[in-house]
Amino acid sequence: MRKQILFLLALSLLCISFTFAQNNVQQRKIDSEFLNAVHYYENKDYDKALTGFDNVINNYPLNSKTTASYFFRIKILIGQKEFERAKDLTNYFIETYPSSRYIDEIRMLKVKLYVDDSEYFDALKEIAFLIDRTKSISYRIEAKTIGGQIAKSYLSSSDLLRLSNAFTGETVKPYLLLLLGKAFLKEGKKGDALNSFTRIIGSYPHSAEYFEAKSLIESPVSGEETSSGQALVGVLLPLKLNSAGEPTSNTAGEILDGIKYAVAKFNSGRTDKIGIVIRDTQNNEERIKQIRNEIGYNPNIKAIIGPIFSNEVRIAINDFDATGIPIISPTATDNDLTSESENFFQANPPLVIRGKIMAQYIFFVANKRLMAVLNSVDGYSPLLAATFVDEFSRLGGTIVTRQTYKSNSLSFAEQFANIAIADSVDGIYVPLAEKSDAPAILSQMVQDSMYVPLFGNQDWFFAKGFETSPELSNMLTFSSDFFIEFNSKDFQEFNNEFSNITGKDVNRNILYGYDTAKYLLTVMKNVDKNRTAIKTKMISGLTTRGYHNNISFDKHRMNRFLNIVRFKDGVFELIERFRSGSL
Structure with missing residues (x-):
């Protein structure tokens, strides 16, 4: 009997092992077919890809690649304009695999199919299902954005009332009520709109829509922007306030x-005062979205100053874009920010145009025609060098030679030997990536008796080694986004006034804020105070003089001014605040 039991046990284990091995072989075949199908898909061979995905779905039992194959199959059908088949397949997928990791993407594909067929009510209904059921914050945000556009452009209050009555979820209900309230406002039904917004505030105080509903009740949007009421400027900074309400970020x-x-100086003695609404972004994406809901739809907010870091600027300009509010950052320098939103203005010139501006100064003011370029292969030095070369050549100048080096190199003998061979050089453009490279560069030039004008970027401000050769150091000119003339009478009077009121001395950060606010307030003076008029005046070329730099914009919305500084007899001097030509 015992031997029989042992035999049966051994047989069972053998069967299990055999089945496991079979499953492994089958899974490898599935994985192989799936990867081949993906390869065909990526190479746009959709017929072969479709065959491969169909094999994974139909020739094997439910497996780890089944739902992914459905997803690709639907995308291929949409690409082939087989919209009805794609729609049927999305419906089947949603009913059959409601817990799939691809369910949100499938729902978004279904929304696209409805929109392409102009079935806007069904599209928003599908979005509502997604918002109600998804666990993904990013999909929820994307769905709300698309749904808002659909509701605003294509649906009436009666459509939205039907949808609102069909859903009860804590996440989706306040969203639909907000869309309904906005539709009522658009149709002039302010009482109905007030009821919708009041329901959000009373029943859903922790919802993402709460603050926007509250703002719309306090300052209901009538569909057309109004210039009535006190003009306000929003100030968005990463203050990181402590429990006492004091900023813990010194810079902000x-x-x-x-x-x-x-603002205090501007309002002094004026009857048409401009107020400010200060919000702490905390350098946090969710907080910025919350601020958008609080102030973005308040028609009295005419413009925004801030944020100051490029990462949070990128979030803000995307979140606020639909509001049409002009946003001006005092300090952000990322190169692509103005391309993200037509409402964004960059008071601190981005790196991509600094090389161009220096090229214009050297060509038109310094009157140089033959230039050498020496740049590091690290950091932003290659970008500055490339834009300088392009602009200088476009203007008609000649780049005699371009040499590169690795930062923290100990010797520059080869590079300067090549520059010397080139001969007839009017100057050398040297955009530093590391200030520590400056002493070695200056030392090599002295060693080679190469006394030609040096031009560079603002990293030279913080470099050392000028004492190596006073004669050579006196030939250094560079650009900078800031320069404070501490010895000027105007600045000293300004500093005394500021210090008497605040108890602080003026520094670079204070001037970033002051000069940017002064510019915006000057724009808002003597202009119809609506967002469109303000933005139009900002791109008109209006210029304000600042203590750290001047500010002026054209249609590109990047500050056209850059400080040109020289080193002379042991001190830095401002040559001029140079305004660029066309960029």
């Missing part, structure tokens, strides 16, 4: 001091 706090002082 100092920029705010400058903004507040500019």
Whole structure:
């Protein structure tokens, strides 16, 4: 008997092992077919890809690649304009695999199919299902954005009332009520709109729509922007306030001091005062979205100063884009920010145009025609060099030679030997990536008796080694986004006034805030205070003189001014605040 039991046990284990091995072989075949199908898909061979995905779906039992194959199959059908088949397949997928990891993407594909067929009510209904059931914050945000556009452009309040009555979920209900309220406003039914917004505030105080509903009740949007009421400027800074309400970020706090002082000076003695609404972004994406809901739809907010870091600027300009509010950052320098939104203005010139501006100065003002370029292969030095070369050549100048080096190199003998061979050089453009490279560069030039004008970027501000050769150092000119003339009478009077009121001395951060606010307030003076008129005046070329730099914009919305600084007899001097030509 015992032997029989042992035999049966051994037989069972053998069967299990055999089945496991079979499953492994089958899974490898599935994986192989799936990967081949994906390969065909990526190479746009959709017929072969479709065959491969169909094999995974139909020739094997439910497996780890089944739902992914359905997803690709639907995308291929849409690409082949087989919309009805694609729609049927999305319906089947949603009913059969409601817990699939691809369910949100499938729902978004279904929304696209409805929109392409102009079935806008069904599209928003599908979006509502997604918002109600998804666990993904990013999909929820994307769905809400698309749904808002559909509701605004294509649906009436009666459509939205039907949808609102069909859903009860804590996440989707306040969203639909908000869309309904906005539709009522658009149709002039302010009482009905007020009821919708009040339901959100009373029943869904923790919803993402709460603050926007509250803002719309306090300052209901009538569909057309109004210029009535006190004009306000929003100030968005990563203050990171503590429990006492004080900024823990010194940089943001100092920029705010400058903004507040500019507003106080502007309002002094005026009857048409401009107020500010300060919000702490905390350098946090969700907080910025919340601020958008709080102030973005308040028609009295005419413009926004901030944020100051490029990462949070990118979030803000995308979140606020639909509001049409002009946004001006005092300090952000990423190169592509103005391409993200037509409402964004960059008071601090981005790196991509600094090389161009320096090329214009050297060509038109310094009157140089033959230039050598020496740049690091690290950091932003290659970008500055490339844009300089392009612009200088476009203007008609000649780049005699371009040499590169690795930062923290100990010797520059080869590079300067090549420059010397080139001969007839009017100057050398040297955009540093590391200030520590400057002493070695200057030392090599002295060693080679190469006494030609040097031009560079603002990293030279912080470099050392000028004492190596006073004669050579006196030939250094560079660009900078800031320069404070501490010895000028105007600045000293300004500093004394500021210090008497605030108890602080003026510094670079304070001036970033002050000069940006001064510019915006000057724009808002003597203009119809609506967002469109303000933006139009900003791109008109209006110029304000600042203590750290001047500010002026054209249609490209990047500050056209850059400080040109020289080193002379042991001190830095401002040559001029140079305004660029066409960029």
